[in-house]
Amino acid sequence: MNSQDVLNIIDPKHALFGLFFAFSNRLQAAGDGFYEEITTKQFFLMACMNLFGDEPPTANDLAKVMGCTRQNVKEILTGLEKKGLIAFEPHKTDKRKRMVVVTQKAIEVSQKYAAKEDEFIWRLYEGVSDEEIVNTYLFLAKLEDNLKKITGEVK
DSSP, rough: HHHHHHHHHSHHHHHHHHHHHHHEEEEEHHHHHHOOOOHHHHHHHHHHGGGGGGGOHHHHHHHHHSSSOHHHHHHHHHHHHTTEEEEEEESOOOOOOEEEEEEEHHHHHHHHHHHHHHHHHHHTTOOHHHHHHHHHOOOOOOOHHHHHHTTOOOO
């Protein structure tokens, strides 16, 4: 069944809702087959760490960006720590906080896959214009804002 067939059977809003799940599953499966050292969720967490620049994030910071619970992030971090890809360091001023930092091994893994990641992204967006990508991003950001309102993250 192709995308148009689905739209002929059910309401587009419901079809899109279902597509989010199917897409997420396919993306995770492709990613899990892509990396030897890490899972897709671990990759996503590592990518989110790049958003914080020079100031390493806490598990809470990562949970907010990733849209999941602190407990889920802690589980992912534990796996990355066991693999030697991240380490925990105390915060400079608040010793109760533990900052998540990437290790040299993580940098080496990132370098190992850089060209392959670029090819994957190119293939994923093949036939999609930059304008379509930006518009889709902005559309999904609106939906994310609505989800935050639904879940009480934003009042």
